[in-house]
Amino acid sequence: xLEPEAVAPCCPPLTERPLTAEEAExxxxxxxxxxxxxxxxxxxxxxxxxxxxACVCDISDxxxxxxxxxxxxxxxxxxxxxxxxRRGTWVYYKVAPSVLAAMGQxxxxxx
Amino acid sequence: xLEPEAVAPCCPPLTERPLTAEEAExxxxxxxxxxxxxxxxxxxxxxxxxxxxACVCDISDxxxxxxxxxxxxxxxxxxxxxxxxRRGTWVYYKVAPSVLAAMGQxxxxxx
DNA sequence: TGCCAACATAGATGTATGTCGAACACCAAG
DNA sequence: CTTGGTGTTCGACATACATCTATGTTGGCA
Numbered sequence: 001x002l003e004p005e006a007v008a009p010c011c012p013p014l015t016e017r018p019l020t021a022e023e024a025e026x027x028x029x030x031x032x033x034x035x036x037x038x039x040x041x042x043x044x045x046x047x048x049x050x051x052x053x054a055c056v057c058d059i060s061d062x063x064x065x066x067x068x069x070x071x072x073x074x075x076x077x078x079x080x081x082x083x084x085x086r087r088g089t090w091v092y093y094k095v096a097p098s099v100l101a102a103m104g105q106x107x108x109x110x111x
Numbered sequence: 112x113l114e115p116e117a118v119a120p121c122c123p124p125l126t127e128r129p130l131t132a133e134e135a136e137x138x139x140x141x142x143x144x145x146x147x148x149x150x151x152x153x154x155x156x157x158x159x160x161x162x163x164x165a166c167v168c169d170i171s172d173x174x175x176x177x178x179x180x181x182x183x184x185x186x187x188x189x190x191x192x193x194x195x196x197r198r199g200t201w202v203y204y205k206v207a208p209s210v211l212a213a214m215g216q217x218x219x220x221x222x
Numbered sequence: 223t224g225c226c227a228a229c230a231t232a233g234a235t236g237t238a239t240g241t242c243g244a245a246c247a248c249c250a251a252g
Numbered sequence: 253c254t255t256g257g258t259g260t261t262c263g264a265c266a267t268a269c270a271t272c273t274a275t276g277t278t279g280g281c282a
Contacts, residue, residue, distance in 0.1 A: 014155040015211070021174070024148040024155070032146030036270080037135040040142065044125040044135070056229065063132070068271055070230055089228055089279055100126070100218050107215040147240080167259065179241055181260055186239095200249060200258060 013108040030103060033079035038062055039072045046082060046093050053094035124219040141214060144190035149173055150183045157193060157204050164205035 011023050019027065034040050045059040046052075060069050073093060076082040082093045122134050130138065145151050156170040157163075171180050184204060187193040193204045 014151075015158040015206075017155075017159050019152050019155045021148070021152065024152045028146055028148040028151045031142045031151065035139050035143030035146040037132070037139040038270085040125075040139045041130055041132065041135045044128075044130045047126040048128050064270085065272060066229075067231080067273080071270080074230085086229090086278085091229060095126075104215055104218040107211050107218060149240085171259095175240085176242060177259075178243080178261080182240080185260085197248085197259090202259060 010102055011106055014106055015108075027106065029079050030081060030099075033076055033081055036072065036075075038064055038068070039076055042069065042072055043076060043081060043095075047095045047100075053092045055090040055092050057090060059093075121213055122217055125217055126219075138217065140190050141192065141210075144187055144192055147183065149175055149179070150187055153180065153183055154187060154192060154206075158206045158211075164203045166201040166203050168201060170204075 010027055011019060034043060041062050042059055045062075046054050049058065056069065056073065060066060062069065064072075073082065073084070076093075077084055080096055081099055083096050084091055084093050086092075121138055122130060145154060152173050153170055156173075157165050160169065167180065167184065171177055173180065175183075184193065184195070187204075188195055191207055192210050194207050195202055195204050197203075
């Protein structure tokens, strides 16, 4: 089921030193994934859901069709931000561990 | 010169509660702006430059033409992430105050 | 076995975006 | 005022992307 390439601890704070081209390439994928309003809502719906995970049926009410939701969840998976698991009839998404920490570190003001 | 709409303190951590549609719309613009490798490098070049600011001539070596650099800097400005100021011959860009803090808060693991 | 619900994939389509070269605006020196 | 350097804007173009409808696939249940 096409699992994400690891997002990795990646990089120091953006204020510490310029990113290399490769670092920027990898890191931009995460930001890009969150750069769509629908995906950002889906991500926050999963991240804030009790237990840290949510089934698609819990988060499908974001104003677009069901295939579109599925499409965006796939993008988030491919960016390494979410993982998915099927349990019976439902598919559950959760935030990939360490992703929030990694992105938070990037944006740490190293002042 | 088309100044940015304020990016605002905006939102609580993504893990605290789901974003509303409006919040997501506004916030996604910031992530989107950083969702391109070239822009991400430009941003980190400015953010990590001594004095917290850099002139375009200091950061133009990212592998694309100079008009393209200018185009991306404009996008970053419009997203509220950078501000620009002309001093004599050169134009200086700096990170908009409070932007890093705001984005960092969004990604705070509220665990 | 057959059916329904939950998600995913496929294909089509309009719009947004990244890129470039060319032309323009601004400023400092001669 | 003219020249040269710095940066922006313009127009064109190819690609990427968000969205939809239609169709597949998977699993529970009668």
